[in-house]
Amino acid sequence: MRFATWNVNSVKARLPRLLAWLDATKPDVLCLQETKVAADGFPSAEVAELGYETAAYGQGRWNGVALLSRIGLADIRNGFPGEPGYPDPEARAISATAGGIRFTSVYVPNGRTPDDPHYQYKLAWLAALRPVLAAEVAAGPAVVAGDFNVAPTDDDVWDPAVFVDSTHVTPAERAALAAIRDIGLTDIVARPMKGDHPFTYWDYRAGMFHKNLGMRIDLVLATPPVAGRVTDAVVDREARKGKGPSDHAPIVVDIDG
């Protein structure tokens, strides 16, 4: 099985690239984030022509997550019990079962700055996600993938000095992420196609991508039965090249069976 995760930064703006990428990469399951469309605006018919069914959870202008699968989607759930809002619930998590694995696509709140209320929302959101994932981990094979908006270590940002007093690297954010990993999830670190760091995000500005000044903030977490089957995991930086890319690259994971 091949599965992937990709923050597309608007599924409508990215549709030609998404379709070409699906056709070339052929993941069985794809976790999408930042789709920026309501469910009824999702291009389900277009991806269906490539054999994918869609579970989409969106609210329009911001956020939005989805799951695409060509091996079925069962028990679809939008959001999760006890999910905090800002102040209202936002479309940041969707889960479904495909190929015997429980997939959850997550778009963790950005946090903005450590003194912004959005930062406390981010920490509360991660804390509320933890027991929900713990139940899924206990229930069977599970994958949690998406844009976590946390760089797990200083090695996951291009220059730690630039990020002092910024979100994505604070001890509280890293502790919240570690608490999620510690319920029994393995961080499947993908190999970079180029360079030493498997960055998944590069700012659009100032030529950050071609200087490889990025961050590893998109993660694939898996239970041991899934992590043990991984044969390859790669950041597809080809998808970040050219005209009209997302600012995030997909992570593609291959597993036995």
Place this chain on the structure above:
DNA sequence: ATGCCTCGCGCGGCGAGA
């Protein structure tokens, strides 16, 4: 060359992203 920001909303310019 991978190339210097882009999205939605909505029609001017702004909030948000990380």
